Amino acid sequence: MKIIIHGGFFSESGTDNATKVAKQQALLRIVKDSYDYLQFHSAVETVVYAVSLLEDDALFNAGIGSQIQSDGKIRMSASLMNGLTHKFSGVINLQDVKNPIQVAEVLMNVEDRVLSGEGANQFAREHGFEEFSTEIPQRKAEYEAKVKSNGQGTVGCVALDKNGNIAVATSTGGKGFEIVGRVSDSATVAGNYANAYCGVSLTGVGEDITSNATATKIVTRVTDGFTLEKAFEKTFEELKPYDGFAGAIAIDYKGNMYHKDSHPSMVFASFDGENEEVFG
Structure with a gap:
């Protein structure tokens, strides 16, 4: 059993040392908590659990840390994929929900598994997700001052459970000040x-990641038959012609974990019950 999570790029929400330490501590706490959860739950349940914890932490650009778009509103996207069943579910530009990844989890059990905009909002209300404002004072101040972030903020988790099944979940609050209706790579x-064989979660500039079909390629x-390292190397090499901005975490079916970013530096943490790693 292994688990790896990421919290976007360090440039998101401040670059001071105090923020760096806080993010590292939060990631390490969440990855260990999620590993404990993995002991008694499936990979799918665990990635939803881990990403929900990340969405609940204002240090990260997802859930309550989400960026504000050009019209002053927050719209979030999230998705979930079960490596065993190959089912994918997600929400795009969801509003006023605390944990978008949990809406994606409910969608996994219906026929129309990816919803956007008002359809996603209506589905959330019909399934008991109460209206919740994810706007926090920091994001409001950034918006009012027109201080743009670099737009590389997302959270994600990949887990390998005791049965050898892999699942992955990713959630984002957007890049900030984007055109209304923009679709990120996260969903x-x-x-x-x-x-x-493998699960991959990305963070970075959505347009670059989508152009490269990064997670799917890896x-x-x-x-x-590629090793995880070789798959990363070849795929990230294909980002270079347009200076693509991306960071990725992964676990393969053998239990190998890997991470890579094209520009410094993605924040991530991993844990396998004995060995821990945190960076960023």
Whole structure:
């Protein structure tokens, strides 16, 4: 059993040392808590649990830490993929919900598994998700002062459970000040993908990640016999012609964990019950 999480790029929500330490501590706490949860739950349940904890922490650009768009509103996206069943579910531009990843989890059990905009909002209300404002004073101040972040903030989790099943979940609050209706990579298979061989979650500039189909390429290459490291190397090499901005975490079916970013530095933490790693 292994688990790895990411909290976007360090440039998101401040670059001072205090923020860096706080993010590291939060990631380490969440990854260990989620590993304990993994002992008695499936990979799918665990990635939802871990990403929900990340969404509940204002240090990260998801859930209550989400960025404000150009019209002054917050719209979030999240997705979930079960490597065992190959089912993918997600929400795009969801509003006024505390934990978008949990809405994606409910969608996993219906026929229309990816919803956007008002349809996603209505589905959330009909399934008991209460209206909740995710706007926090820091984001409001950034918006009013027109201080743009670099737009590399997302959270994600990949887990390998005791039965050898892999699942992945990714959630984002957007890049901030984007055009209304913009779709990020987080609710697509470019940013969140898994099968029986590998699971990958991305963070970075959504347009770059989508152009490269990054998560799907890595998983496909591992499925075709590449090592996890080689799959990452080849896929990230393909970002270079347009200086693509991306960071990724992954676990393969052998229990290997890997991470890579094209520009410093993605924040992440991993744990396997004995060894811990935190960076960023």
